[in-house]
Amino acid sequence: MRRTPFLAAMLVGLAATSSAQFQRGGGNPFTPPNASLHYALDRDYDLLDLSVDLDIDYDHLTFAGTATNTLAPLRDGIKVIRLMAGPDLKINSATVDGKNATFTHEGRSLLVAAPDALKKGQKISVTLAYSAVNTRGRSFGEGGGGWHWIRQNKTNPNHVGFWTQGESESNSDWVPTWDYPNDFTTSQTKVTVPADWSVVGNGNLVSNSQSADGKRRTFVWKMPLPHATYLLTLCGGPFDIKTDNWEGVKLMYVVPKGEKYLIDGSFGDTKDMLSFYSKITGVKYPWPKYAQDAMYDFGGGMENVSATTLQESALAESREGYWPMASLNSHELGHQWFGDFVTCKDWGQIWLNESFATFMQMMYFEHSLGKNGYDEEVENNTQSYLAESRRYKRPIVTRMYANADNMFDSHTYPKGGVVLHTLRRWLGDDLFWAGIKKYLTTNAHTPVETWQLCKALTDTSGINCEPFFQQWLLKPGHPVIDWNWKWNAASGSVDVEVKQTQSTADGTPIYDIPAKVGVIVDGRLAELPIHLTTETTTASFPTTKKPDAVLFDPDHDFLREIPKQKWGKDELPAIFKFAPNCIDRYRAMQLLLGDSPSDETIHMIADGVKADTEITPALRSIRGLSSLKREDLRPLFMGLLNHPNPSRRTEAVQALGELPADPATTAKLRSLINDKDPIPVVVAAIRALVDWDKKGNKDVFEKALKIPSHRDRIKNAAQSALED
Numbered sequence: 001m002r003r004t005p006f007l008a009a010m011l012v013g014l015a016a017t018s019s020a021q022f023q024r025g026g027g028n029p030f031t032p033p034n035a036s037l038h039y040a041l042d043r044d045y046d047l048l049d050l051s052v053d054l055d056i057d058y059d060h061l062t063f064a065g066t067a068t069n070t071l072a073p074l075r076d077g078i079k080v081i082r083l084m085a086g087p088d089l090k091i092n093s094a095t096v097d098g099k100n101a102t103f104t105h106e107g108r109s110l111l112v113a114a115p116d117a118l119k120k121g122q123k124i125s126v127t128l129a130y131s132a133v134n135t136r137g138r139s140f141g142e143g144g145g146g147w148h149w150i151r152q153n154k155t156n157p158n159h160v161g162f163w164t165q166g167e168s169e170s171n172s173d174w175v176p177t178w179d180y181p182n183d184f185t186t187s188q189t190k191v192t193v194p195a196d197w198s199v200v201g202n203g204n205l206v207s208n209s210q211s212a213d214g215k216r217r218t219f220v221w222k223m224p225l226p227h228a229t230y231l232l233t234l235c236g237g238p239f240d241i242k243t244d245n246w247e248g249v250k251l252m253y254v255v256p257k258g259e260k261y262l263i264d265g266s267f268g269d270t271k272d273m274l275s276f277y278s279k280i281t282g283v284k285y286p287w288p289k290y291a292q293d294a295m296y297d298f299g300g301g302m303e304n305v306s307a308t309t310l311q312e313s314a315l316a317e318s319r320e321g322y323w324p325m326a327s328l329n330s331h332e333l334g335h336q337w338f339g340d341f342v343t344c345k346d347w348g349q350i351w352l353n354e355s356f357a358t359f360m361q362m363m364y365f366e367h368s369l370g371k372n373g374y375d376e377e378v379e380n381n382t383q384s385y386l387a388e389s390r391r392y393k394r395p396i397v398t399r400m401y402a403n404a405d406n407m408f409d410s411h412t413y414p415k416g417g418v419v420l421h422t423l424r425r426w427l428g429d430d431l432f433w434a435g436i437k438k439y440l441t442t443n444a445h446t447p448v449e450t451w452q453l454c455k456a457l458t459d460t461s462g463i464n465c466e467p468f469f470q471q472w473l474l475k476p477g478h479p480v481i482d483w484n485w486k487w488n489a490a491s492g493s494v495d496v497e498v499k500q501t502q503s504t505a506d507g508t509p510i511y512d513i514p515a516k517v518g519v520i521v522d523g524r525l526a527e528l529p530i531h532l533t534t535e536t537t538t539a540s541f542p543t544t545k546k547p548d549a550v551l552f553d554p555d556h557d558f559l560r561e562i563p564k565q566k567w568g569k570d571e572l573p574a575i576f577k578f579a580p581n582c583i584d585r586y587r588a589m590q591l592l593l594g595d596s597p598s599d600e601t602i603h604m605i606a607d608g609v610k611a612d613t614e615i616t617p618a619l620r621s622i623r624g625l626s627s628l629k630r631e632d633l634r635p636l637f638m639g640l641l642n643h644p645n646p647s648r649r650t651e652a653v654q655a656l657g658e659l660p661a662d663p664a665t666t667a668k669l670r671s672l673i674n675d676k677d678p679i680p681v682v683v684a685a686i687r688a689l690v691d692w693d694k695k696g697n698k699d700v701f702e703k704a705l706k707i708p709s710h711r712d713r714i715k716n717a718a719q720s721a722l723e724d
Helices: 005-023 260-267 270-281 326-335 351-389 411-427 429-442 450-461 466-472 569-578 582-593 599-611 631-642 646-657 663-671 679-693 698-704 710-722
Strands: 045-057 062-073 078-084 089-096 103-106 109-118 124-132 146-150 161-165 184-194 198-201 204-210 216-228 234-237 239-246 249-256 289-295 307-311 342-344 446-448 481-488 493-500 513-521 524-532 536-542 549-552
Touching: 062 078, 078 124, 089 103, 089 109, 109 124, 161 289, 184 198, 184 234, 198 216, 198 239, 198 249, 234 289, 239 260, 239 270, 249 260, 249 270, 270 289, 270 326, 270 351, 270 429, 289 326, 307 326, 326 351, 342 351, 351 411, 351 450, 351 582, 411 429, 411 450, 411 466, 429 450, 450 466, 481 549, 493 513, 493 524, 493 549, 513 536, 513 569, 524 536, 549 569, 569 582, 569 599, 582 599, 599 631, 631 646, 631 663, 646 663, 646 679, 663 679, 679 698, 679 710, 698 710
Parallel strands: 045 184, 249 289, 289 307, 342 446
Antiparallel strands: 045 062, 062 124, 078 109, 089 124, 103 109, 146 161, 161 234, 184 216, 198 234, 204 216, 239 249, 481 493, 493 536, 513 524, 513 549
16 A cells, blocks of 8 residues: 555644654553554454455445355354454345355444354355445545545546445455455455446456446456455446556556546556566566556555556656656555565554565666665655654554554555665675565465564575564664764774664664775775674774765665764765765755855866766755856756756756846747646746746747646646736
């Protein structure tokens, strides 16, 4: 699951509120009295198959159906079959192997009496006829999911349909079944809808048939491979669908009717993601098809097995940036291995799903956007977690929480992703990915716990990974680093002192970390080991001369907080030029520009920006340069209009707009108002020309009114430019 920024902010607000409530007791949202221990539910049977048959009445926002749960008891003497069914479902009847059965339905509990005491391994079918009583539906931001109706919209006739959302335990709101991730089942869904609708479900499409009167259409989907029930999905409505094929796997790109033009810009990199993930994990995409369903009203994304649901508002055309949906799409696709192929046994283990999906997205950015793209993801995730850690800290793996939804926080997502980055750097790529392959193949189509991942990594590497898991996953907190260095001329060495200053009162450990120090001398970086094991670690490194700069953890190999980087002013040029991590280079640039920079410093930075030609620039933004409004930087900004990164090109237009107009620049910006350049570049050019000469550029603004763009961004900018 990937949450939208709105939902993430909502969760942050809830966490902050909870934290404030707990302050009086000195705890945090994951401590008693609000939190309690949660273990995986006891099971009486093995759920073998779930078959659902639904008839949709959209005009009245209701549905009726049957659900058949085929199961086998795990013990002799079972007399009551425990299922889950949402309180808004009306259970009309129950049968066990075709015989009428009595049942009780209270809250979310559905208890069906077996006609006779069941025997271990005895295969039986429990069929329930039911209907939806409460037809209000819920959006993904209103506390869950279950069944959601897409309500009619007067301005958009295609704004109709429905979707389901199962995580964490919401699929039982629309189908009575075992709704907990510690049991896997195969599944089949049969759904009847209006004739001009389509329905997408899990697995393969078995049939698509129209009724005799032509008014109704029935879709049957079958998933022959076992999966957790919360990954069951249905999406229905009037769709535009494009199909494709990747190595024998059917691909479906599903968008609301009328939005087909957005498919290629939104999903054109899916095949590359599938190939990359299959290669690095050593496990080919494990499901018979992959559908990406963009739905109205949905927030973020949900990794339903073989059929991800995504928010329609994230759809983009290719001119909006470099694969604008790649972050969301790569996260959800990563789940098809981590969360679907193997699934956490209980919600306290959810990091095995969400941390891995976050990490897989980081890995895909390394593949598609280069090292700088990966380093930025590590930094962004680190900062997201650190912000939450100022409110509360908890172990990534914990059974102590108030409810399952508490676990979907910044400890599970960004912190867990960076801890996996830490693990990758500690073991090295070969050992790390060999362990991941063993973990996936050994536990395929089963619920898993953290110790199984630890065992797989230990077995393949020969390195006992338990100490790593103990300190990074089973305990709260993170290393907080205070460090300094000095040049010892007498001994010809660099003396380094590193302190771990994190409080250990809440169970945060003093970490055991094989770290590195980077020493820059005459433009050359040497990386030297320093092993942290105690609160204070010191080391001396011989050098031929005083270093130009010294960096602690120069590659950002592990999750850490450094409240204050004690870089001297004289170190900043060397860090800007030679630091191996783009985060440090950009920070040095900011510090250099923020201190009344000399012409020499500005020209040095300009040269660095000019040479920064990767698809993900090492220097995240040029606003610090553009704010200087220097005429001698005009050639630099003009050259950046051809940069491969659309955001850098947009910033270049904005930087030129900060300078006085001249004929060559005006002509160039006028030429950018077209239907080929990135939309943000075109919009920025319109705004710059407005500031320079609104009347003189009226003709090009009128031309822009006719340039199509997603959500009319260019047209809206042109209309604004033409207003008096």
